[in-house]
Amino acid sequence: MSSFSADWSRRNFLRGALATGALVLPGTGFLAGCATSGGGQEQTEGEKSADNPLGVPTDQPLEVYIFNGGFGDKYATDVHEPMYKKKYPDAEIKHKAEVDIAGALQSRFVGGNPPDFVNDSGDGQIPLGQLVSDDQLYDLTDLFNAPSWDDPAKKVRDTLVPGAVEQGTFGDKPYVMHMALTVFGLWYNKTLFDDKGWAAPKTWQDMLDLSKDIKAAGIAPWAYPGVHSRYMTWALLTMAAKLAGPDILKDVDNLKEGAWQHEAIKESANALLGLRQAGYFLSGTEGMDHIQAQNAWSAGKAAFVPCGSWLESEQKDATPEGFEIAFAPEPLLSDDSALPFEALHASPGEPYIVPKQAKNPRGGLEYMRIMLSKEGAKGFTEQVSSLSVVQGSADGVKLPVGLTSASAALTAAGDNVVNWMYNTWYGKMWNPGINTQMGDLLGGRKSVDEFCAGMEAEAKAVRDDDSITKYTR
Structure with missing residues (x-):
């Protein structure tokens, strides 16, 4: 376990210091106020349209943090980020790959200045339950109810395998998008x-x-x-x-x-x-x-x-x-x-989140919608040798031998699939x-x-x- 995970649990940074609205930022002698509850949605939401159903500000930068573990980060740099950039050419993408997500982002969550999109995974994962309890995650309901990237007549949630949305739901709201199956x-x-x-x-x-x-x-x-x-x-x-x-x-x-x-x-x-x-x-x-x-x-x-x-x-x-x-x-x-x-x-796994206090949370949602497109999901599977939560995303993909074996076992299991939360x-x-x-x-x-x-x-x-x-x- 990372030193931050233990520290997070002991001191409850986001429940304690951050909730008070004032704390000393690491490396400074200054107090910083907590960012406004609700993050930057009102300030950063663009005009909604059939082509932009989530209201993405088309010229605003998007900051992406990817866990650099078993999956690496090429699926982001070679597949999803180019797709985002193609649709929003005026938006700068700031990409960062990190092994210790919590260690890299601790001070930014505390200071109310987190990235727009985070692959919160690995031994240095920031505990998801803690983030939800501390009201630090953006509600993903709009994402799952939005028209899918490929078929506007179909909601994003309806393109996913059963349980994909529920796996990231806490109470009655989804806060985590899981990509890998x-x-x-x-x-x-x-x-x-x-x-x-x-x-x-x-x-x-x-x-x-x-x-x-x-x-x-x-x-x-x-x-x-x-x-x-x-x-x-x-x-x-x-x-x-x-x-x-x-x-x-x-x-x-x-x-x-x-x-x-x-x-x-x-x-x-x-x-x-x-x-x-x-x-x-x-x-x-x-x-x-x-x-x-x-x-x-x-x-x-x-x-x-x-x-x-x-x-x-x-x-x-x-x-x-x-x-x-x-x-x-x-x-x-x-x-x-x-x-x-x-x-x-x-189980749907490999968690992705949009911090509530992100500068461009709608861009973060759109980045997820791109990941959950047929092209985005197929590229993910090809890059990381993992099944995805998008239905049919492995069709036509030559899977490696081990994943083929696992996929066959999943088919044989039918409805006899167990999970826990x-x-x-x-x-x-x-x-x-x-x-x-x-x-x-x-x-x-x-x-x-x-x-x-x-x-x-x-x-x-x-x-x-x-x-x-x-x-x-």
Whole structure:
């Protein structure tokens, strides 16, 4: 976790100092007043027309901040920004790529001078729930209700996959636009598995039997990023939901008392802990970050790694020739599970926001509308090797082998797709919360009951904190 994330949580910059309307700006001795509530909408909105339904000021600069992580920033510089510039040639685009978004933008949010568009992602992500609670995000309702870029008869929201708008909604308003459609599960080298005669396991007993054979072949069955142990909660909650049904995920999201002590979550946690107890984790994985664990996997030191479908893009420079990346849903914990093996966790992800106090928020909305066009979404998929939330955006696109595998699994899952929101709504519960608790479980420092009790305590802390806005689904 970045130093800013911890600092943000401790001092509540935007709930405390900023809300008072006066603070000392970093590096100065002067007090700065909080920008007017509502940002610059009234001052920056241009004339609306059929060609400009969002009222974009056509000659006003647009400042764009992109998280320079696994997706890089070429999709912005090579696809979306040229599209914006073509439509608004008099508008200067100021582009910046940053690894630590919070560290780069902390003082600007505090000072009431944020950029117009932010890709708020990565370990230095500014907690989205905190930004919403502090009234720092621009309402995206106008964007989703606007005519789509390609078909004026169709609203933007109607061009997106189900759940895309809801994933960024807090209460009754959407504040976050998620671009990537991420499929989560287990990844393996199909070339290796075919050579060894191994098959991706469909039940947990299959996993244990296969892991025994994998270990006998001199390969660790699993690698995971111990520094970011929260990655393993994707498997934990997906397997629990398959066993007992998706309503347990609603209980987790709704902070229901006892949700984390459900028997299905305990059984799932016990299965994952059993991998450690059997010696099926790669030696040293507990101290690895996601890149180190994934690189070890790419090097053939481990058979499985848990991740989202951005993995292939993130690992493109480390994946050797002949390594065929393939996707598998998590195995069933029981033959009488509530959901089939094909069920999986898929979620709109990679968050983009328009700060409420931006100088050109309507330009920020228009930039999002461009991203959600067919051309913008197709360019995104081609540049970053990720599915997008725009329906049909991958049609005609030659997807890499791993993404093809994940896309096929998503099709096979049909309606059996599970999701949760607690990590978006309550940032501290996700990190450091479950990250620490999961690390202690997989590191053997906590039993399953202690892990579940620890997560109950994390949920209770949020539930009992009146300063945190609560959401339900």
